[in-house]
Amino acid sequence: MDSRLGDDAAVVPAQSGSLLLACEGMHPELVNDDPWFAGWSGVLVNLSDIAAMGGRPLALVNSVWSAGEQAVAPLLAGMRFACDKFSIPMVGGHTNSQSPYTALSVAVLGVAEGPVLSARAAQSGDLLVLLIDGDGSFYRHYPFWDAATTAEPARLQSQLALLPRLAHAGIARAAKDISMGGLVGTAAMFAEACGLGIRIDLDAIPCPPEIDELAWLSCFPSFGFLLAVCSGELNSLQKMVSGHPNLICASIGSFEADCRGVDLRQNEQTQQLWDGTTSLTGFGAVASP
Secondary structure, eight states, X not given: OBOOBTBSSOBOOOOSSEEEEEEEEOOHHHHHHOHHHHHHHHHHHHHHHHHHTTOEEEEEEEEEEOSSHHHHHHHHHHHHHHHXXXXXXXXXXXXXXXXXXXXXXXXXXEEXXXXXXXXXXXXXXXXXXXXXXXXXXXXXXXXXXXXXXXXXXXXHHHHHTHHHHHHHTTOEEEEEEOOTTHHHHHHHHHHHHHTOEEEEEGGGSOOOTTOOHHHHHHOEESSEEEEEEOGGGHHHHHHHHTTOTTEEEEEEEEEESSSOSEEEEETTEEEEEEOSOSOSSSOOOOOOO
């Protein structure tokens, strides 16, 4: 890959597989309050998006607005730190150093060399499986579960590479990375995308010791995914994950055609989180041709 800066575009070699393109704009409050972490997060969330589709990252670009070099320095430092951790080249972007505000947007190009893990591919009867790195802590006062900033790069890269392996092996049918909606909010977006109901057994969700359950269900983890897995593939999934002792892998629910929305079950009681009729993202299931 030709990542020498200065040209108008980076040169990325041709790939065999489906190209994946993800982009994130960082929340203004985070950029202002903790620009280093905003830079780090801008890279991390895009890499999670690529992995959730069964892909591996190829290259990253960014767009930065600031009132000068001093304001943009921690953003760039956070991005560089993340790029080094995950061994992903930052190949260019756009800089505006005469802006009245500071802002950041990051985009990552990836490739899926095997099946694409579209969230719309889940099927009725699939298990809802949680895959998350539990070896971390909450970052400052934010609802961010950080299991990455102090972790070894080899561990982080190996974990992220699990998703393409699961796709290629046919173990995972669909996936969704756990985002700002937390585990349960992401499940609702998953249900909307595939057009199925999801039943979640809260008692089946492992929670790290001394961590509040509600905080755990609503946090944004540095490595966290919901997978749609055929019940016959659960043992294969657990075997593949067994080499990663930091990861929690648990079947926590199911995809169902006879219900809509998301139901939460605990202590033999059920409560509906989302009824399936109110639009969340506006991107619902696609009818078969």
